[in-house]
Amino acid sequence: MVGYYIVVYDINEKRVAKVHKILREYLQWRQRSVFEGWLREEELTELMRKLSAVINEEEDSVLFYRLPSEKVIHSFHIGRPPDKFDNVI
Amino acid sequence: MVGYYIVVYDINEKRVAKVHKILREYLQWRQRSVFEGWLREEELTELMRKLSAVINEEEDSVLFYRLPSEKVIHSFHIGRPPDKFDNVI
Numbered sequence: 303m304v305g306y307y308i309v310v311y312d313i314n315e316k317r318v319a320k321v322h323k324i325l326r327e328y329l330q331w332r333q334r335s336v337f338e339g340w341l342r343e344e345e346l347t348e349l350m351r352k353l354s355a356v357i358n359e360e361e362d363s364v365l366f367y368r369l370p371s372e373k374v375i376h377s378f379h380i381g382r383p384p385d386k387f388d389n390v391i
Numbered sequence: 392m393v394g395y396y397i398v399v400y401d402i403n404e405k406r407v408a409k410v411h412k413i414l415r416e417y418l419q420w421r422q423r424s425v426f427e428g429w430l431r432e433e434e435l436t437e438l439m440r441k442l443s444a445v446i447n448e449e450e451d452s453v454l455f456y457r458l459p460s461e462k463v464i465h466s467f468h469i470g471r472p473p474d475k476f477d478n479v480i
Binding site for chain 2: 308335354358364365366377378
């Protein structure tokens with residue numbers, strides 16, 4: 303089963319580069335700590351396993367929102383444009 | 392029209408307390424830089440006006456996701472639990 307995910311991390315800066323790198327393998331970067339994109343069930347499992355191996359369970363948190371489709375969301379911002387967004391939306 | 396919003400901020404630390412305080416007036420705190428909740432159209436307008444008055448357009452960014460209902464999302468996390476979540480979900 304495929305889902306559209308918004309992922310927001312709150313990670314100690316010591317580990318933030320590693321977490322960022324893992325998330326980039328699977329998702330598109332949206333804002334400093336926000337990624338988005340489609341994941342198949344096995345990709346989600348793999349991503350969560352890789353993140354769990356890197357994060358500190360006491361200090362770090364990664365929040366996942368699963369949506370049935372990116373069509374149900376509408377996004378906009380105020381202030382400077384999001385850092386980057388490669389494609390899709 | 393009412394919508395369910397996920398709001399993620401990326402704000403210079405000089406202004407983060409002010410932005411956080413404004414967002415708490417309207418939404419529930421989910422994770423360090425993430426808020427969620429229902430907003431009527433006029434509340435959204437008011438919130439955006441207040442945020443615009445405080446943020447620096449060059450340095451700060453606030454990303455809004457609008458959803459038709461919180462029922463379309465399913466959320467979960469890895470690592471430590473989200474900081475706090477008062478109610479609703």
